[in-house]
Amino acid sequence: MSKKNRPRSGSLGYKPKVRAERMYPEIDNYEDTDEQKPLGYAGYKVGMSRVMMVDDTEGATQGQEVAEAVTILEAPPLRVYGARFYVEDPNSGKQVFTEAWTESPAKELQRATDIPKDGNMENLEKAKEHSDRIVDVRLLVHTQPSRAGISKKKPENFELGIGGDVESQLEYAEEMIGKEIEFSDVFEEGDFSDAIAVTKGKGVEGPVQRYGIKKLGHKTQKKRRKAGNVGPWHPDTLSWKIPLPGQQGFNNRTEYNKRILQHGDDPEEVQREGGFKNYGEVKSNYIIVKGSVPGPSKRLVRLRTAMRKDGKPGNPEVTYVEK
Incomplete structure (x- = not known):
């Protein structure tokens, strides 16, 4: 009988397993x-x-109508x-030079951050004067949950x-x-995107559940x-590779190349009778992503333009959305 092989349980690529700092992630790259x-x-x-769509990938079902699991x-x-x-x-890397804020911030933004109501647009001119020193510009944006x-x-x-x-x-800024x-x-x-979110939290778990040890x-x-054996008596130090109890879930995770179908x-195109479980009714713009994305219902999922994309497969043809 051939020997069974499987990858090590609990990828070391996710070490250390720690709680995310907040409910939605930061993106550095x-x-x-x-x-x-x-x-x-x-x-x-x-x-x-679930949707029905024409399979436009290479394979036995190419050109045929197939069912695909999707996330809304x-x-x-x-x-x-x-x-x-x-x-x-040169010593500490990329540092914030200044910020410019709008002169008419939304009223709901004051719940999340404290910025002057009359803005600070003069800092934009300051940034232009020192454009030779600027290496990167980022937009500061906020969501509008009251419209969801x-x-x-x-x-x-x-x-x-x-x-x-x-x-x-x-x-552009x-x-x-x-x-x-x-x-x-x-x-x-049809574009690919990277889905980045905080996964569902499961609290403290033991090593059997956390790493899959026997x-x-x-x-x-x-x-x-x-x-069974966590290390020698001398030196009495535990390796970071030892499977130990600790936080399970509520981690920042990235899933690459999730296709936007x-x-x-018009929310009625995806609306489910009685609303979606643990969410309710969709009231504004919607996105259908092929497959699953991290996180539970109601959690914010950030979509980034794909870092590892290999061309665009084409425009998908969705024929039916299950309601």
């Missing part, structure tokens, strides 16, 4: 592109569904309330990367401050759901 546009978007996870996101437009400018420090189907008032605010060189980034970003400004149907025999020591502004 963006695609290196010359296209002048925002490099990400965000939406609230509604739930999963509700994504009202993002509102730009400012811009952040970075300079390069969730009972939430406090918006999420975060940075959003911009494509192009510094001069075009400054120009000045143009967009105080305006809204639509989904079509970033993605098209339970000890019934005659072994006093406990069965523990690591459809988006629209």
Whole structure:
């Protein structure tokens, strides 16, 4: 009989397993592109569904109608309330140089951050004067949950990367401050995106559940759901590779190349009778993503333009959305 082989349980690529700092993630890296546009978007996870679509990938079912599991996101437009400018420090790396804020911030934004009601647009001119030192420009945006189907008032605010060189980034930031970003400004149907979110939290778990180690025999020591040997007496130090109890879930995770199948502004196209479980009814723009994305219902999922994309497969043809 052949020996069974499987990868090690509990990938070391996710060490250390720690709780995320907040309910929605920060993104440090963006695609290196010359296209002048925002490099990400965000939406609230509604739930999963199923669609019928024409298979446009190479394989036995190419050209045939197939069923695919999908995730539905509700994504009202993002509102730009400012811009952040970075300079390069030779000792400590990229550092914030200054920020510029809109002169007319949304009232709901005050629930999430404290910025002057009359803005600070003079800092934009300061950034232009020192454009030779600026190495990166990021938009400051916030969500608009009051326009979505969730009972939430406090918006999420975060940075959003911009494509192009510094001069075009400054120009685009000045143009967009105080305006809204639509989904079509970033993605098209058929594009690949990276889904980044905080996974479902499961609290403290033991090593059997957390890493998938085998339970000890019934005659072994006093406990069965523990690591059999965690290390020598001398030196009495535990290796970081030892499977130990600890936090399970509520981690920042990225899933690459999630294909966007459809988006629209008519919620009735995806609406389920009685609403979606643990979410409710969709009331604004929606996005249909092929497969699953991290996180439970109502959690914010950030979509970034794909970092590892290999061309665009084409426009998908969705024929039916299950309701």
